Amino acid sequence: MAGACANCGQILQGVYCHACGQKRLGDADRRLGHLLRQAFAVLTDLDGRLWGSLRALFFQPGRLSRDYLDGRRRRWMSPFALFLLANVLYFVLPVGVTDFNLSLHEQMRQSLHGSLAQRLVDARIEQRNRDALQRWSQLPEQDRPASPRTVLIADVAGEYNARAGDVGKTLVILHVPLLALGLWLCFHRRRRYFAEHVVVALHQFTFLLLFVQLVLLPAGWLYVHLAGAASRGQMPAWAMFTSLVLVGLHFTLGLRRAYDSPWWAAVLLPLPLLVLVLQGSAWLYRPLQFLVTWAIT
8 A cells, every 4th residue: 555654754665764764654553552562572683783782882892982083974873862861870789989979078178169168058047037026936935845946057057968969960961071071181192182082981981880889889889788887878998999999990901902902001091181071070960950959959
């Protein structure tokens, strides 16, 4: 039966459009079962773009970036799609206090904006105590408690910390251009566009987020539950050191493959890049995280 393709408008000669390849839609394609089958096929297709991209990201450092820079892009998920996948996992899974999610007390100790945070906290506590006193004075004397409840810093911190995590997870993408800037400074002789450095940064940061969610969190959970209640708290120093070594090794191998850099550059450059990202986080990300969280609290 002839008809027009719903996607491109070409006259259909069969089940699939000869121009764009889309299948002729039937009643079965509009039902929930079809949608669920598609989702199942994507999740179980171990040779598909999703799982292939994840395998390459973890076990072939730099391959996704190098293939993208060289124009071999069809078989992999796009850098932003892969990053958004990692960011969704980071958003929904529990994460403790990290550089991406500082508590109010941690923000008040920051050298750049800590004094501003302290003043804003003091002003809010003072204002709330004045409001509480006013409401207390307006109550009938027989219904009035002995004194109004005093608002403490713990009350303000609890409200702030309840929102800080979601804000931090939303703003985590700000670290990508910081890392891309460092890559551009280190590899400017490669004559790459800044957007290409952003691609490398996206892949590296995607690996970091997934490593935290898929390796560190499960390892920490196993350590806590297998080692017993006496070991609850932070992971041992050797585990954190091993994690840093693995992340650093992945970064080194990724830079060497993505930029075809010599070994000395791939080994030595991660350290100043890390310093740049940490400084950028202290100067840009942490103040912005505080201001946004404070504004909506």
